[in-house]
Amino acid sequence: MSWSRRLTTRSSGSKRSAKLIELAEHFGAHNYHPLPVVLTRGRGIFVWDVEGKRYFDMLSAYSALNQGHVHPKIATAARRQLGRLTLTSRAFHNELMGPLLERLCKLAGMDRAILMNSGAEAVETAIKAMRLWGYRKKGIPDGRAEIIVCENNFHGRTTTIVGFSSDPLSTDGFGPATPGFKIIPYGDAAALRAAIGPNTCGFLVEPIQGEAGVNVPPRGYLREVRAICSAQNVLWAADEIQTGLGRTGRMFCVDHEGAKPDLLILGKALSGGFYPVSAVLSREDVLGLYAPGTHGSTFGGNPLACAIAQASLDVLEDERLADKAEKMGAYFMERLQGLDHPALRGIRGRGLLIGVEFSGAARPLCEALMKRGLLAKDTHEKTLRLAPPLVITKPQIDAALKILAAALKEFVL
């Protein structure tokens, strides 16, 4: 493409977006259905498209951007590390991994941690650790370990993980499913108690189901899960990839009930949105079972990831983002209750993880919001998820609500 042509394309407004979308649609697999907006820049709670239009980001990359877009402190830490050392592999030690592991363990009151990259990898790491514990510690006969999961779970996209999903879109065409998983209803402690058998090694659950439409379990559920798993010698793994690191108004969502899982799975905001970093934290008797050669990742625990994770945690703590999420979330939910629309079915959530449910598909509303400068996504078809970066302020919430109210006026179901 010649220079002059490039200039024309750039100055021709929405044509540039259309062209870029066409490229992605033509050359990419269609495994997502994105809103038709092409972003080029972000700062705090805002993003800008290639035509220069500004939007409120009410998705935060599914809670990977709790600290906001391109937080200057994380950017500085990343830049510094980029010029120094980025990858050693685990064949050698690097100076940043030990301190990060220590910090994560102290933060969660755990003995050991293991660093991975994507959330799905961390979930896989937890699954393998629970099975290993089942065989080595609980004495489950080889190859018989069972893990209990919940209906409407979302734990990632690997073959094993989608194998225990209850969403046909995730599972159909991808079988055969990995054996050894049992699905029970979410939020139902009695169902958990009944499902545990002699070969059960673990229970894997989200403290709030984000992808399923912000499903908040009954109060006391997590404490009951803790008690049941302790009484029956079963490990409890909390997938806090989406709910963790301040999102729900506490550092970890399980803190709302003072319930401590045996394994805590983190991802998303551990990266501040810069570069994938995930982790599994647990006790010595669980993670201590991994011996050299039994598990690993080329990039897991690399120096660049560690520098970014440290800075991401600094920002969460320095800016007290969990407290902010609690206060701003309460304010946001209260104001949302004031919205009036015949198709509105309910508002639920915790901190700044909020779901607004309608009687029909929320996608057209998302498109209307986009046109008015607010980006949000429908989840489980009828729920609009509102999960802005935790740095959002009251006036910004007010401004977002104005856009939402205006878009709702034109939204008919």
Ligand SMILES: *Cc1c(COP(=O)(O)O)cnc(C)c1O
């Ligand atoms: C996003 C998410 C995952 C998967 O994380 P990836 O980084 O996309 O692999 C797992 N569990 C929960 C609860 C999530 O929200």
